[in-house]
Amino acid sequence: QVQLQQWGAGLLKPSETLSLTCAVYGGSFSDYSWTWIRQPPGKGLEWIGEINQGLGTDYNPSLKSRVTISTHTSKSQVSLSLSSVTAADTAVYYCARRDRRSGSYNKIDHWGQGTLVTVSS
Amino acid sequence: DIQMTQSPSSLSASVGDRVTITCRASQNILSYLNWYRLSPGKAPKLLIYATSTLEGGVPSRFSGSGSGTDFSLTINGLQPEDFATYFCHQSYSSPLTFGGGTKVEIK
Numbered sequence: 001q002v003q004l005q006q007w008g009a010g011l012l013k014p015s016e017t018l019s020l021t022c023a024v025y026g027g028s029f030s031d032y033s034w035t036w037i038r039q040p041p042g043k044g045l046e047w048i049g050e051i052n053q054g055l056g057t058d059y060n061p062s063l064k065s066r067v068t069i070s071t072h073t074s075k076s077q078v079s080l081s082l083s084s085v086t087a088a089d090t091a092v093y094y095c096a097r098r099d100r101r102s103g104s105y106n107k108i109d110h111w112g113q114g115t116l117v118t119v120s121s
Numbered sequence: 122d123i124q125m126t127q128s129p130s131s132l133s134a135s136v137g138d139r140v141t142i143t144c145r146a147s148q149n150i151l152s153y154l155n156w157y158r159l160s161p162g163k164a165p166k167l168l169i170y171a172t173s174t175l176e177g178g179v180p181s182r183f184s185g186s187g188s189g190t191d192f193s194l195t196i197n198g199l200q201p202e203d204f205a206t207y208f209c210h211q212s213y214s215s216p217l218t219f220g221g222g223t224k225v226e227i228k
Contacts, residue, residue: 004164035217039159045208045219060216094165098212106212107155107170114164 002026004112006095008080012119018082022095022112023075033098034078035108036069038091046091050098051078085119092116123147123211127220133228138199142223144209146190153213154192156185159222160205168207169194199225 008020022034035050049059051069059067068081078095097110124147134140144154152172157165167176169185172192182197196203204227209220 044221045210047217047219058215062216096165105153105155105171105174107167107176108157108210108212108217109167109170109176111164111166113162 002097002110004095004097004110006093006112006115008093008115008117010116010118012085012117014086014119014121015084016119018080018085018089018093018117018119020080020093020095020115020117022078022080024077024097027097027110029071029073029076031101033100034069034071035096035098036078036080037094037096037108039094039114040088040091048080048082048093052100055100087119090117090119122216123150123214123218125209125211125218125220127209127223129223130221131224131226133226134199135228136199136201139195139197140199140225141196142194142207142209144187144192144194144220146192146211149189150211150213152188153211154185154187155210155212156183156194157208157210158203158205159208160202165208170212196225 003025006022030053033050033052036048051057066083071078092114094114095112096108098108126145154172156169159165173185184195206224
């Protein structure tokens with residue numbers, strides 16, 4: 001059974017850097033892409049970016065200048081860093097697994113429980 | 122970017138009802154359309170991928186259809202745990218995008 005457990009600071013001040021980590025339990029870590037998605041209060045889901053061992057990283061152009069996604073493969077962990085945060089970055093942040101193997105249609109099939117990050121002075 | 126337009130944004134229904142949610146893509150995404158359920162305090166759950174394939178363990182009351190740009194999710198016989206928010210998602214091209222969500226509320 002695959003489980004994604006995430007953690008990180010929940011309250012930030014404007015201009016600080018958001019840092020979240022997601023640990024993956026179960027399943028192969030290197031066979032999948034690892035994705036970060038967020039949901040601002042009352043709004044829809046926004047894809048932040050992802051990392052894949054063979055394909056590298058891919059970021060949403062709207063956030064690319066501020067985002068870094070990295071992995072610690074030996075620990076089966078993936079991390080998100082978002083710099084220079086503002087109130088607009090207040091959201092629930094999710095880590096998730098994306099299956100890009102043939103026949104899986106690139107589905108996102110497992111999600112973490114989400115971490116609420118609030119940016120406020 | 123591929124825009125995903127989902128409707129309705131909310132609906133009211135009763136346990137046992139049949140409900141249908143639609144999703145339209147701004148360009149052809151073949152069958153790369155997935156549906157998720159978001160419940161408060163829980164991890165989002167994949168219900169259907171590739172337009173109509175039920176993810177393992179998902180009840181058969183959920184079904185999906187469509188192709189190209191127009192898709193739908195149908196729930197036959199709403200259960201209490203189905204009162205939640207549903208999102209469609211295109212996994213055809215980057216950046217990945219989602220519909221605006223449909224909140225299914227108890228009538």
